[in-house]
Amino acid sequence: MEHLFRKIERRDTLTDEERRVLEQAVSQVIDLPARKLIVREKVQLDHSNLLLSGLVCRYKDLPDGQRQILEIHVPGDFLDMHSFLLKKLEHNVATLTPCRIAFFPHDRLKAISEEHPHLARMLWLGTLMDAAMHREWILSVGRRSAIGRLAHLFAELLIRMQIVGLASDSEYMLPLTQVDLADATGLTSVHVNRMLRELRDTGVMSLRDGRVVIEDLAQLHRLGGFDPGYLYLDKQPR
Amino acid sequence: MEHLFRKIERRDTLTDEERRVLEQAVSQVIDLPARKLIVREKVQLDHSNLLLSGLVCRYKDLPDGQRQILEIHVPGDFLDMHSFLLKKLEHNVATLTPCRIAFFPHDRLKAISEEHPHLARMLWLGTLMDAAMHREWILSVGRRSAIGRLAHLFAELLIRMQIVGLASDSEYMLPLTQVDLADATGLTSVHVNRMLRELRDTGVMSLRDGRVVIEDLAQLHRLGGFDPGYLYLDKQPR
DNA sequence: CGTAGAATTGAGCAATGTCAAATCACGTGG
DNA sequence: CCACGTGATTTGACATTGCTCAATTCTACG
Numbered sequence: 001m002e003h004l005f006r007k008i009e010r011r012d013t014l015t016d017e018e019r020r021v022l023e024q025a026v027s028q029v030i031d032l033p034a035r036k037l038i039v040r041e042k043v044q045l046d047h048s049n050l051l052l053s054g055l056v057c058r059y060k061d062l063p064d065g066q067r068q069i070l071e072i073h074v075p076g077d078f079l080d081m082h083s084f085l086l087k088k089l090e091h092n093v094a095t096l097t098p099c100r101i102a103f104f105p106h107d108r109l110k111a112i113s114e115e116h117p118h119l120a121r122m123l124w125l126g127t128l129m130d131a132a133m134h135r136e137w138i139l140s141v142g143r144r145s146a147i148g149r150l151a152h153l154f155a156e157l158l159i160r161m162q163i164v165g166l167a168s169d170s171e172y173m174l175p176l177t178q179v180d181l182a183d184a185t186g187l188t189s190v191h192v193n194r195m196l197r198e199l200r201d202t203g204v205m206s207l208r209d210g211r212v213v214i215e216d217l218a219q220l221h222r223l224g225g226f227d228p229g230y231l232y233l234d235k236q237p238r
Numbered sequence: 239m240e241h242l243f244r245k246i247e248r249r250d251t252l253t254d255e256e257r258r259v260l261e262q263a264v265s266q267v268i269d270l271p272a273r274k275l276i277v278r279e280k281v282q283l284d285h286s287n288l289l290l291s292g293l294v295c296r297y298k299d300l301p302d303g304q305r306q307i308l309e310i311h312v313p314g315d316f317l318d319m320h321s322f323l324l325k326k327l328e329h330n331v332a333t334l335t336p337c338r339i340a341f342f343p344h345d346r347l348k349a350i351s352e353e354h355p356h357l358a359r360m361l362w363l364g365t366l367m368d369a370a371m372h373r374e375w376i377l378s379v380g381r382r383s384a385i386g387r388l389a390h391l392f393a394e395l396l397i398r399m400q401i402v403g404l405a406s407d408s409e410y411m412l413p414l415t416q417v418d419l420a421d422a423t424g425l426t427s428v429h430v431n432r433m434l435r436e437l438r439d440t441g442v443m444s445l446r447d448g449r450v451v452i453e454d455l456a457q458l459h460r461l462g463g464f465d466p467g468y469l470y471l472d473k474q475p476r
Numbered sequence: 477c478g479t480a481g482a483a484t485t486g487a488g489c490a491a492t493g494t495c496a497a498a499t500c501a502c503g504t505g506g
Numbered sequence: 507c508c509a510c511g512t513g514a515t516t517t518g519a520c521a522t523t524g525c526t527c528a529a530t531t532c533t534a535c536g
Binding site: 041042058060062063066067068070082085086087090091113114117120121124125127128130131132134135136137138139141142143144185186225229230232236238 | 279280296298300301304305306308320323324325328329351352355358359362363365366368369370372373374375376377379380381382423424463467468470474476
């Protein structure tokens with residue numbers, strides 16, 4: 001659970017007691033292969049999932065077969081803490097790579113919300129950061145150019161992977177297909193391919209063999225109009 | 239606060255005690271004119287705002303002057319409950335029409351989170367529904383056609399206005415300009431104008447003098463690929 | 477060696493944007 | 507009551523971004 005603790009400690013402080021409560025709220029840990037559905041939309045749920053390792057995405061499908069990825073999750077992210085109160089989801093959650101996942105039964109989360117208000121606020125905070133990322137994602141697909149959307153996505157994931165210790169200054173593993181990237185950015189895979197080539201040809205960054213290598217971070221940020229304010233990286237009591 | 243209570247009671251039950259606690263958490267009620275900034279991004283906040291009457295939007299601006307509206311708020315919505323834990327926002331909140339707004343100081347919200355866990359979960363739930371609407375918004379701008387985005391927006395607002403008693407079966411007031419609609423849907427105002435004409439010419443709906451009149455709801459839903467599941471309209475203990 | 481998924485490329489096209497002008501609605505001052 | 511000014515809507519002509527379709531190449535793996 002170290003990834004989760006790192007993520008929280010970046011924004012507030014956890015007591016040892018709170019860490020213990022969180023650890024004891026886990027009922028089960030499972031391993032899943034890549035491309036496996038974790039939560040299907042509209043089914044009643046009795047637990048929330050924490051991603052321990054691997055990459056996961058949330059997505060919605062349209063009747064005509066189009067898909068939109070809503071968020072990409074890195075280790076330390078709760079994948080569906082919102083199901084604790086929503087009881088079911090309106091979208092799907094699936095692995096992108098092989099993953100390890102911890103179950104948090106809703107009744108234990110409820111107990112936390114009754115007995116550990118500060119810890120409950122930390123869980124709430126996590127869902128608020130999801131919403132903040134959603135808003136930035138809306139801005140991306142609504143107003144940024146194709147290359148800007150991709151640049152922004154790679155810039156966001158760089159920071160989020162760094163927070164949990166899974167990225168260096170300029171590199172991280174991102175084994176997504178170009179179809180995945182298209183579904184995340186609201187583009188087609190053909191156009192993603194062309195934009196990736198442009199990023200490569202202009203020396204900004206490359207994505208090869210599932211590894212992102214950033215050569216010119218300033219230019220990547222400029223292309224994506226990237227401002228990390230929406231990730232709320234300041235530590236303070238909440 | 240009747241609008242808020244109706245909204246909550248649609249998804250769960252509030253005790254009289256909880257209603258009283260909520261009412262007593264208000265420190266101030268103010269009136270604002272149309273087109274007035276309520277919360278500016280990146281400034282420290284000490285209270286959250288509840289919309290009592292009028293329409294409000296949240297939006298982000300890009301350096302090049304483009305704007306993206308992230309959510310449109312109807313009476314009964316908290317405009318920035320997330321600022322309770324985030325402490326500042328990464329986007330702006332502004333009135334679209336003249337509005338009445340109630341202040342909820344963060345220290346009183348904190349007291350609620352310590353002393354009234356169920357009520358705290360209701361507030362949390364509100365932020366989760368914002369996030370669910372964000373996700374549907376991502377799907378709209380990411381994958382729907384221009385006319386589908388508009389149709390979806392009008393269909394969503396119809397239901398949300400109905401819940402708080404501000405829409406009939408087929409009509410509600412929506413005094414937005416075509417520029418506003420463009421900023422909400424990620425289009426240009428010129429194109430919005432053309433799509434609105436198409437909706438009018440095909441007898442689906444019209445928007446005139448700030449009033450939406452829906453003539454063919456089934457067709458509106460079809461065009462927008464509208465499925466209200468994401469609004470979580472089922473009542474159950476949370 | 478064969479297969480399947482993924483990446484790449486090219487040619488043509490459609491949806492939406494850009495720019496500019498005309499019209500409309502409405503409140504204000506004369 | 508009318509002329510004026512401002513913002514909103516509407517329209518036309520044209521440009522562009524990103525999409526579609528189809529073929530080719532690449533890569534991994536049995």
